[in-house]
Amino acid sequence: MNFIGIGIRQRGAGFNTPHASDDARLKPVAERLSALLGAPVACSRDCVGAEAETAVAALRDGQVLLLENLRFHAEEERNDPAFAKQLADLADIYVNDAFCRMLGYRRSKVMGTKCFSLVAPDHREILRERMAKRLAGEQVPSRYFFQALARDGRKIDIEVAISLLDMNSGPPAILGIYRDVTEQRRMERELIEYKSRLERMVKERTAQLATANRDLKRLIAERKRNEAALERKNVALQEILDRINVEKDRIKDDIARNVEKLLLPALWRLRRSARGVEGAYLSSLEKNLKDLASSFGRRVSAPGLSLSPREIEVCNLVRNGLTSKDIAGSLGVSQKTICRHRDNIRKKLKISGRRVNLVSRLQSL
Secondary structure (H helix, E strand, C coil): CCEEEEECCCCCCCCCCCCCCHHHCCHHHHHHHHHHHCCCEEECCCCCCHHHHHHHHCCCCCCEEEEEEHHHCHHHHHCCHHHHHHHHCCCCCCCCHHHHHHHCCCHHHHHCCCHHHHECHHHHHHHHHHHHHHHCCCCCCCEEEEEEECCCCCEEEEEEEEEEECCCCCCCEEEEEEEECHHHHHHHHHHHHHHHHHHHHHHHHHHHHHHHHHHHHHHHHHHHHHHHHHHHHHHHHHHHHHHHHHHHHHHHHHHHHHHHHHHHHHHHHHHHHCCHHHHHHHHHHHHHHHHHCCHHHHHHCCCCCCCCHHHHHHHHHHHCCCCHHHHHHHHCCCHHHHHHHHHHHHHHCCCCCCCCCHHHHHHCC
C-alpha cells in the first residue's frame, strides 16, 4: 500500500488567501515526517495536476508521498467538486482534519477504521443500503441525516451531502460532506416538544372553555326558568292584590252603609239634647263618621305624613272648625298641648312658616 499525504489548510499569518507564499510549502514537513518514520518521504510541488499524478503513479508499495499544501488552490475554500475529484483520483481514502475533530479522533485512527464503525448502530443498515444503491446507479437521497459515534461515546447528529464521483479508471468514488447539526437538531426537537406542549395546553384550555360555556348556558337556562317562575308569581300576586283592593272597596262600602244606617241616626238623636261644647263635639263626630268612608281619613292616616293617633284626632276637630280651646276641653288636655299638636301637624304637612290656613289645608285633603 502506498501512503499519500495532502497538505491541509492551517490558520496563521501567510495563510489568509488562496495564493499562499513559498513559506507555506510543505517540504520542511516532509523532511520532519521522514525523520519520524525512519523512511524517505517524497514531496510533490502540487497537490493536483500532472506533477502530482506522475508522482503518485511512480510510488511503489510501502513508499510515502506528501502532496503540496491545498492553500495554493482557491477551490479548496469553495468545496469545489471538480477539485475534490482531482484529489480523490490520487488516493483510495481521504479524511480532512475537521471530520477528525468533529468525532474526536486522530487522523491515523480514522484512516485505519471501517467507516460504518463510526456510525450509530441503529443507523448503519440504512446507510449500507443507500451506499449500495448509489454505487449501483439507483436514485437515493443525496442529503440526509444520521447519527455518528464520537470517540467519547456521544451520538452526534450529522447532516451529510453525498456525491458520486466518476473516476477515470476503476470503480466510482463517493464524496461526502459532513456537518455537525447536533445543536440544530436539539433545538428542532425542543421546538417540536414545545409545539406539542402548546397544542396540549390549547386543547386543555379549549376543553375548559367548552365546560365553562356549557355551565354558562345551563345557568342562563336556569335563570330563564326562574324568571318565568317569578313572572308567574308576580301575575298571581297581582291577582291577589286586585282581589284585596276589591275586598277593601267592599268593606269601605259596608262601613259607609253601617255609618249611615246605624251610627248617624243615633248621633242625631244625641244632638237634639246636646248644648254648647258637647253639641259642637257631636257635630264634629258626625262629620268624622261621614268622612270615614271618604278620602280624608285615608289621607291623614297615610304613612308618608307620619301623624300620630292624637294628631289625627286633632286634625279631624280642626277641620270641623273647632278652636284650640274647644278641642282642649273636649279632649281633656291643656290648650298649650293642642297648640303644640297644631304646630307639629303644620310641619308634617310642610306648611310651617307659611301663610297657609290649617283649616283650609285640612279641608282640601
